[in-house]
Amino acid sequence: MQEFDVIMIGAGHNGLVCAGYLLKAGYSVLLLEKQSIPGGAATTEEALPEEAPGFYFNLCAIDHEFIHLGPVVAELELEKYGLEYLFCDPVTFCPQPDGNYFLAHRSVDKTCAEIARYSDRDAAKYKEFIGFWDTLTQGITPIFNAPPKSIVDILGNYGLHNLQDLLSLLGGVDREHVTLAMSNYA
Ligand SMILES: Cc1cc2nc3c(=O)[nH]c(=O)nc-3n(C[C@H](O)[C@H](O)[C@H](O)COP(=O)(O)OP(=O)(O)OC[C@H]3O[C@@H](n4cnc5c(N)ncnc54)[C@H](O)[C@@H]3O)c2cc1C
Secondary structure, three states: OOOOOEEEEOOEHHHHHHHHHHHHOOOOEEEEOOOOOOEHHHOEEOOOOOOOOOOOEEOOOOOOOHHHHOOHHHHOOOOOOOOOOOOOOOOEEEEOOOOOEEEEOOOHHHHHHHHHOOOHHHHHHHHHHHHHHHHHHHHHHHHHOOOOOOHHHHHHOOOHHHHHHHHHOOOOOOHHHHHHHHHHHO
């Protein structure tokens, strides 16, 4: 009988990443998955083979954002194994019954220009909202990239600019505006 250093149950993205790192560290791994396709809630599947043959859908996870904030793609050399991220632009198309439409772009300025076709105020608030999330993301990125051991380890991942970003979210003159913008778009 073949023996393994580690047996893992569930080939969702966390299982796959964990197995990848264990293999890289030289362990032998048996990863067991009950579905026919690995990936768990992050699969891309031909979900409607009769109605839409050849069209693939993300059944659950659709936004791959946080993976780009850490080293997983580079460290596991996923591109070498065929991973290619295709970034859509425009990112969102919302047709309306009257023939009008809304397009959101990767460029915040272009998206704001599109929002401004409907409301200048909303366009300005959207820019504030994105600014808030950019700062928040910079502030919490070190948490993603630290082993979940202790607060001291996590703090060790913080550089001055991350701390400044985090602290800037605690107060400041724009805080109420940002909170308002967030509630507008929640
Ligand atoms: C509707 C929805 C939308 C989401 N949207 C996003 C998004 O846009 N962006 C994002 O980053 N995240 C999103 N998520 C979250 C993301 O999908 C999960 O965080 C991620 O899939 C968790 O990965 P995991 O490996 O821990 O678990 P899972 O993906 O759940 O994988 C667990 C795996 O274990 C298998 N398994 C379970 N029990 C057994 C067993 N006894 N034997 C063998 N195999 C077993 C399952 O079949 C499955 O493949 C979404 C989640 C849902 C539900």
